[in-house]
Amino acid sequence: MLDIHNLAFAYNAGSPDEIVALHDVTLQIAPGELVAIIGHNGSGKSTLAKILCAILSPTGGSFRVDGIPATAANEWEIRRRVGMVFQRPDDQLIANTVIDDVAFGPENLGLPRSEIEKRVRESLAALGMADRAYAQVAELSGGEKQRVAIASVLAMRPNYLILDEPTTMVAPTVARQVLRLAHDVRDRFGVAVLHITHFMYEVVGFDRVVVMGSGRVLMHGSPRAIFARADELHAAGLALPQVTELGRRLYARGVDLPPVVLSAEELRAALSQFELRHAPAEIQPAPEPDPTPDPQPELLLQARDINFTYMAGTPLAEVALRGANCDLYAGETVALLGGTQAGKSTLIEFLPGCAGRNPASYAGKGKTWAQQTPISAGCDAKLGSCSSNRKHNFSKILSARMCRSRRASRICRRPNHGRLSRHA
Ligand SMILES: Nc1ncnc2c1ncn2[C@@H]1O[C@H](COP(=O)(O)OP(=O)(O)OP(=O)(O)O)[C@@H](O)[C@H]1O
Numbered sequence: 001m002l003d004i005h006n007l008a009f010a011y012n013a014g015s016p017d018e019i020v021a022l023h024d025v026t027l028q029i030a031p032g033e034l035v036a037i038i039g040h041n042g043s044g045k046s047t048l049a050k051i052l053c054a055i056l057s058p059t060g061g062s063f064r065v066d067g068i069p070a071t072a073a074n075e076w077e078i079r080r081r082v083g084m085v086f087q088r089p090d091d092q093l094i095a096n097t098v099i100d101d102v103a104f105g106p107e108n109l110g111l112p113r114s115e116i117e118k119r120v121r122e123s124l125a126a127l128g129m130a131d132r133a134y135a136q137v138a139e140l141s142g143g144e145k146q147r148v149a150i151a152s153v154l155a156m157r158p159n160y161l162i163l164d165e166p167t168t169m170v171a172p173t174v175a176r177q178v179l180r181l182a183h184d185v186r187d188r189f190g191v192a193v194l195h196i197t198h199f200m201y202e203v204v205g206f207d208r209v210v211v212m213g214s215g216r217v218l219m220h221g222s223p224r225a226i227f228a229r230a231d232e233l234h235a236a237g238l239a240l241p242q243v244t245e246l247g248r249r250l251y252a253r254g255v256d257l258p259p260v261v262l263s264a265e266e267l268r269a270a271l272s273q274f275e276l277r278h279a280p281a282e283i284q285p286a287p288e289p290d291p292t293p294d295p296q297p298e299l300l301l302q303a304r305d306i307n308f309t310y311m312a313g314t315p316l317a318e319v320a321l322r323g324a325n326c327d328l329y330a331g332e333t334v335a336l337l338g339g340t341q342a343g344k345s346t347l348i349e350f351l352p353g354c355a356g357r358n359p360a361s362y363a364g365k366g367k368t369w370a371q372q373t374p375i376s377a378g379c380d381a382k383l384g385s386c387s388s389n390r391k392h393n394f395s396k397i398l399s400a401r402m403c404r405s406r407r408a409s410r411i412c413r414r415p416n417h418g419r420l421s422r423h424a
């Protein structure tokens, strides 16, 4: 049992910069329970997770793991029993190869060789990564890295596994696999899984949902019981899953449905008793599209036949882009879609030239890198990008600031441009 009593935590406690992140959290998690923890940004989910696996020490209250009090003396025992997988797997993968990463934890527990090998084999098999055991971690996709990170924690045989937003960095198909994994590892290893998420639709298959807000546990209960409290969820900045919201609105209009539906299948089954009131012929056809073409917007950026290979010329070469084309027009919003390893991030990195690569030198034989404006050195100032990796964003902010200060110094050197220098 994970037994949490009146837990409190403040960052920079006692200083003028103190930020109280948790107040009075009381919660019990049973062995083998599947619990989803949901809450708005800054509600304290990650802070709670870090306390439970002894990365942070609480500033108030206490907790016990399987009866063991969480004290400084028991820190390593708590860490062994409560494993955590961070949102960005890169933050916790430390070895070069998959097998070394998964073996790292059990090796540090001082286990016999045969036991280490058994755990590594079982963990990789459970995560569907057995055939990637000797792969380089650097060449794995985000979803694969996530699996290795989970396998590495599982190899420590924790009783409680905390997954901190494991689905935000991966494609929807991979996210569904990760969610299934939470169930699989519980069934296979008997571990309790605490799945932290922002997505309400992800909590449906869990035994219990804990809703956090402003550092407190606002409510907890079965998904059906939680979804029945839609107004309180809205007040906490959370929305019901679409299908549950649809069912709720139909129910409010007097349709004979359960007040809470959890899935599309449940809604379909409940609605199948009704006959269609309108025959298909009565449905109005969609209006014809307007035949006058829109005026052609200005072409801002055109990239043609982009090829890029990571670690080109080495045995680890990995082709990321093959003849990729991209046009961007003024005022357009463009969605770039693709599964993991489709090359989306690599393409985005090329557009502002922010990775400092010379695309021409990577173009394949017979391929050219065509550019209109503004793919050129220093174009960061015109083309901003926001990476899924916050560390990359930080370096971009720095380079943008340096770019701005360079521009400012040029302006300042000219006389009578005070107004412009203030802008800079
Ligand atoms: N290292 C830190 N130093 C100071 N304050 C922090 C730190 N980490 C988090 N906080 C603050 O603590 C509060 C809780 O943050 P926490 O990261 O636990 O929330 P969260 O629910 O995990 O948010 P998110 O959904 O964005 O991941 C927030 O006010 C946050 O700004």
Ligand SMILES: [Mg+2]
Residues within 6 Å of the ligand: 045, 046, 047, 164
């Ligand atoms: Mg968090």
